[in-house]
Amino acid sequence: MADSRTVIYVAVTSDAAASGAVALEAAGDGLDVEPATPDDVDYAAGMADCIVFAETPTTADGAALLDVIDDADDTPVVLFTEDSFEPAVARATDGIAGYVRRDASDATTHLADEIAWVCSGSSAPEADRSTASAPRHRRAAEHLASDYASLAKTLADRTGERDRLDDARTHLHDRLERTADQRDRFRAAFDATPEPACAYAVESTGSAIVTAVNDTFRATFGIGSGAAVDRPVTDVFDAAGIDVDGDRFRSALDPRRSDRDVVASGRNAGGPGVDREPPGDRGGGASIDGSVPDGVVAPGRRREVMLSGRYETDEGIRTYDVTVVPSGSDTDDSGPAVGLVVCADVTERRRAERELASRTHRLETIGDVLDDVRDPLSVARGYLEVAEETGDPEHFAEIDAAHEELREAVDHLGRLVGRDAVVVSREAVDLHDLARRAWADVETTDASLDLGPGARLEADSDQLRDAFERLFAAATARTGTDESGGQSVDVDHEPNPDDAIVVSVGATDDGFYVASSAADGNPFAGQVGARDGTDPRRDAERVAAAHGWRVGVAESREGTAIAFRGVDVERES
Incomplete structure (x- = not known):
């Protein structure tokens, strides 16, 4: 058996090199043939006894011949080419040790014989072949050492990267578990909140969308998760019948809006019943930061904003402190703004x-x-x-x-x-309706009732109606001056259409009024100011005091008005 020889079969494509290597190894005895492309020759030449270049030099694929010869160094190169490249030209080319035509019959067998002849060195002694191959073996060893170091570094880099990815995955998994745990705790606390509450997130459009409502919200306002979640917060409150000032509410929900400065104090700046409560003045013992200087939410920081809301029930109007609790900072763009809206029933406390x-x-x-x-x-x-x-x-x-x-x-x-x-039993009262009923029970002769701005309020309807009847009776009574200079009731006065008395009833920002156009003195003052000898102003003061209101009287040439102030009214638009 002939000595085993290592041969590198070079072709432009990997497939051509592989198929040629298989055919050559089958045709030659003792040949170990490895496929390669021209780019691999520099590395493989040091380990080979012979290199076969299986391309025609006069073609584009054969243009790499000179590079292969340079990379082969002392390793002999056999040209396996088509007949278009003449043998004489091949032998005249430096670095080509053998030539075989690829289109001849049994070309692969001839190639194996040519390799054997080239590698034998024309019968050179074994010692000479060993001496000649020593540099190649040294270069091969150097290549192997370099490749080993490169592979070891690549392996270390990939191992380190894998370890870093494992650490990152573990860290993310831990964070995910902590986030899930925090979410579960928040959900439990949110559902257990004794006050109606809803959670929201602000979309890129600036609309605050409900993400959840707690059990108390559903039970109090009769609107469940299916009807609330994924809807704007303001729409949900409208659907539930909770009356809150819309503009302030929207600004409080998303402080990053361009109009995020929300007036958080003052009375009735944006509509009826919208007030900023003092810090810590919440129902249920809860407290609020409330450190809003000068009643304005400062830019760059998110603060709790409290608005007043109303909710009408079968038992009357309930008053709520609607507190908007945004999270984070309005300069934080790391994610969507989120927050809570909590509704505290303060009706009894206000009373x-x-x-x-x-x-x-x-x-x-x-x-x-x-x-x-x-x-x-x-x-x-x-x-x-x-x-x-x-x-x-x-x-x-x-x-x-x-x-x-x-x-x-x-x-x-x-x-x-x-x-x-005095026991005050409050209920929802319509000012106009109460005035009409009281007017119908009073002898008003030629006087007329003029209804001004309407409103709804909570009051003891019986007591307030009785006070109205006494005021109407006093306002429509024709009075004169008695011998002592006081006022007296003129029961025999003939009505004159030109001086008919007009009694007006209407709402103000902080209450309501009863006015008389009678120009002959104050019909509401003194015991003789009413037909039954009572003092209507004192009666009005008594009813007002029982409700926690105040009473004032204003006189002018046009008549006299008695005003009830400090009343929480909901004016009609």
Whole structure:
């Protein structure tokens, strides 16, 4: 068996090199043939005994012949070509050790014989062949060492990259688990919130979209997740019947809007019943940051914004503090803005506050009455001492007058104290409807009722209607001047169409009014200002105090008006 020889079969394409290597290895005895392309020769030449270049030099594919010869160095090159490249030209080319025509019969067998002859070195001694092959073996070893180092570095890089990817995957997995845990805890806390709440996210268009509502929201407002989720927050509140100022609400939901500065304090700046509550003044003991200077949400920071809302039920109107709680900063563009809207029912608290204000006002008034008692008491005591000395009847008359003042003061004090026993049963009241019903129960002669701006409010309809009837009776009574200079009721007065009295009822920003066009004095003042001898203004003050309101009177040439102030009204548009 002949010595084994390593041959590199070079072709332009890998497929051609592979098929040629297989054919040559089958034709030659003891040949170990490896396929290669011209780019691989530099690396493979050091390990080969012979290189076969299987392309025709005169073609485009054979243009790499000289590069192959340079890379082969001392390794012999056999040209396996078509007959278009003459043998004489091939032998005249430096670096070509053998020539075989590829189109001849048994060309592969002839190629194997040519390789054997070239590699034998024309019967060169074994020692000479070993000496000649030593440089090739050295270069092969250098190539192997270089390739080993390169492969080792590539392996290390890929191993390090794999380890980094594994670490990153583990980190992301841990973060995902933590995020899922936080989401579950938030969901549990959100569902357990005792106040109606909805979560939202702001889309790129600036619209705040509901992402969830809690059980309390569904139970209170009668709108479930299916009807709320994926809808704008403002639409959901409208559908639920919660009346909140729309512009302020939208600005509070997304502080990144160009009009994000939200007026968070002041009264009725954007509509009825929209107020900013003081910090920490929330129902249910909850607190709010509320550190908004000058009533404005500062740019660059997101703050809780509280608005007033109303919700009408079968039992009446409920008042809510609607708190918008955005998250993060309005300069943070890392993701969509999200937040919560929490609705706290403060109806009972507001009522208690009004009742407390009413009681405080009565206590202050009692103090004033006590001051009024001291003066006539001192007068009576002084005249009593003089009367005991002189017996003059005039002194007794002064004492009697002082006692009359004392009696009036004591009666007033009794009325003030009696107000604490007044029970106010509030319900939703329409101002116009109440005025019409009270007007129908009063003898108004030739007077007419003029209804101004309408409104809805919460009040004891029976007490308020009774106060209206007394005010209407006083406003439509024809009065004159009695002998003492006071007002008296003229029951025999013949009506004159030219001076017919007009009684007006209407709403204001903070309450409502009853006005009379009667120009002959104040029809609401004094006990003789009404047909039944009562004082309509005192009655109005009593009803107002029981509700926590205030009463004021204004007079002009056009008539007199009595105004109820401090009333939480919902004006009709």
